[in-house]
Amino acid sequence: MAQRVAVVGTGKIGEALLSGMIRAGKSPDDLLVTTRRAERAEDLRRGYGVEAVSNAEAAKAADILILTVKPQDMGALMDELAPHVPADRLVVSGAAGITTKFLEARLAAGTPVVRVMSNTPVLVDEGMSAISGGAHATEAHLERVEEIFGSVGKTIRVPEKQQDAVTALSGSGPAYFYFLVEAMTDAGILLGLPRAAAHDLIVQAAIGASVMLRDSGEHPTLLREAVTSPAGTTIAAIRELENHGVRAALLAALEAASNRSQEIAEGLS
Ligand SMILES: NC(=O)C1=CN([C@@H]2O[C@H](COP(=O)(O)OP(=O)(O)OC[C@H]3O[C@@H](n4cnc5c(N)ncnc54)[C@H](OP(=O)(O)O)[C@@H]3O)[C@@H](O)[C@H]2O)C=CC1
Ligand SMILES: O=C(O)[C@@H]1CCC=N1
Numbered sequence: 001m002a003q004r005v006a007v008v009g010t011g012k013i014g015e016a017l018l019s020g021m022i023r024a025g026k027s028p029d030d031l032l033v034t035t036r037r038a039e040r041a042e043d044l045r046r047g048y049g050v051e052a053v054s055n056a057e058a059a060k061a062a063d064i065l066i067l068t069v070k071p072q073d074m075g076a077l078m079d080e081l082a083p084h085v086p087a088d089r090l091v092v093s094g095a096a097g098i099t100t101k102f103l104e105a106r107l108a109a110g111t112p113v114v115r116v117m118s119n120t121p122v123l124v125d126e127g128m129s130a131i132s133g134g135a136h137a138t139e140a141h142l143e144r145v146e147e148i149f150g151s152v153g154k155t156i157r158v159p160e161k162q163q164d165a166v167t168a169l170s171g172s173g174p175a176y177f178y179f180l181v182e183a184m185t186d187a188g189i190l191l192g193l194p195r196a197a198a199h200d201l202i203v204q205a206a207i208g209a210s211v212m213l214r215d216s217g218e219h220p221t222l223l224r225e226a227v228t229s230p231a232g233t234t235i236a237a238i239r240e241l242e243n244h245g246v247r248a249a250l251l252a253a254l255e256a257a258s259n260r261s262q263e264i265a266e267g268l269s
Contacts, residue, residue: 002026002027002030003030003063003064003144004030004031004032004061004062004063004064005021005026005030005031005032005062005063005064005065005066005148006031006032006033006034006053006058006059006061006062006064006065006066007031007032007033007034007066007068008034008055008058008065008066008067008068008069008077008081009034009035009036009067009068009069009070009073009077010033010034010035010040010044010068011068011069011070012120012123013068013094013118013120013122014033014066014068014094015044016120016122016123016127016152017066017068017094017118017122017148017149017152018031018033018044018048018050019048019123020122020125020127020151020152021148021151021152022048023125023151024151024152026151028048028049028050031048031050031051032050032051032052032053032057032058032061032062033048033050033051033052033053034052034053034054034055034058035052055077055080055081055084056080056081056084058081059081059084059085059086059089060084060086062089063089063090064089064090064092064144064148065081065085065089065090065091065092066092066094066148067081067091067092067093067094067095067103068094068095069095070095071095071096071097071098071264072264074093074095074098074102078103078106078107079106082106082107082108085107085108085111086108087107087108087109087110087111088111089111089112090112090113090114090137090141090144090145091103091107091111091112091113091114092113092114092115092116092145092148093113093114093115093116094116094117094118096117096167096171096261096264097164097167097260097261097262097263097264097265098115098264098265099115099160099265100113100114100115100132100133100134100135100137100160101134101135102265103134104134104135104136110136111136112133112134112136112137112138112141113133113134113135113136113137114131114132114133114134114137114141114142114145115131115132115133115134115160115163116129116130116131116132116145116149117129117130117163117166117167117170117171118130118149118152118153118171119170119171119172119173119174120174121153121174122149122152122153123152125151125152125153126153127149127152127153127154128153128154128155128156128170128173129149129150129152129153129154129155129156130155130156130157130158130162130163130166130170131145131146131149131155131156131157131158132157132158132159132160132162132163133160134160142157163261164258164259164261164262164265165254165258167257167258167261168254168255168256168257168258168261169254172257176250176253177206181199181202181203181206184198184202185198185199185202188201188202209223
């Protein structure tokens with residue numbers, strides 16, 4: 001019999017996962033969602049043909065519970081949910097900074113827990129999801145989680161101690177690229193291009209560069225060198241990037257993101 005999956009706290013990431021599982025062939029009859037607001041539940045019912053239930057009902061009815069609330073809401077959610085979760089359920093958390101220990105401490109002894117850090121490109125089936133098993137998660141549990149998150153992109157297994165770094169890199173990563181695109185679009189405006197043209201030019205450059213990074217098998221340094229002509233335009237720009245410490249800024253930025261992920265965990269434990 002097909003396993004029933006409940007998405008608990010169906011916001012942006014939860015809805016992306018829900019739509020991915022349906023696109024991958026899972027029947028809406030085998031999916032449940034929970035929400036905080038009735039109108040959100042109604043939207044999901046109408047949009048995907050799934051049943052919206054209470055957190056307690058989801059805990060009882062689903063084989064796999066995927067928790068996609070914000071880290072700050074996880075304590076309250078667990079107070080409500082945990083008493084209803086039988087110990088044979090698989091509990092999956094997609095929240096930044098929430099450790100498997102935090103969840104295990106609130107669930108019945110022996111409950112399998114898996115932690116996942118995903119990212120918003122799950123919306124276009126290009127997500128990157130890093131998976132770590134808790135104390136009671138078996139190979140079969142990890143494979144089930146890989147199957148679900150594999151329906152919306154790539155997956156990788158990492159030791160849980162690396163999850164703060166993963167969060168800083170691929171979890172938040174899309175935001176850094178959007179930030180760069182915003183800044184480079186402004187640079188196009190500064191150089192006299194219309195905004196729409198500047199946007200289209202840099203977005204297509206980003207897509208082309210991303211596909212080459214993924215498909216060429218070349219190291220990023222070689223790809224960059226292929227663009228950088230002697231005494232040309234690119235090296236003039238790169239000198240300014242180095243003068244302004246962009247490489248150092250990225251190292252500091254990702255360290256700050258990783259530290260913040262750790263702080264969230266410490267603040268909630
Ligand atoms: N956004 C991102 O890029 C990424 C996010 N994450 C993680 O994913 C998680 C979700 O993020 P995101 O989707 O952006 O957040 P959202 O706020 O979009 O989604 C969370 C949803 O949970 C609902 N909710 C909160 N408490 C409860 C409850 N007790 N019962 C039922 N529903 C509840 C919220 O309801 P309401 O609408 O009423 O607030 C909201 O719809 C976070 O933990 C985040 O760390 C991970 C990787 C990337
Ligand atoms: O900003 C955040 O906290 C979440 C986690 C990773 C991406 N967004």
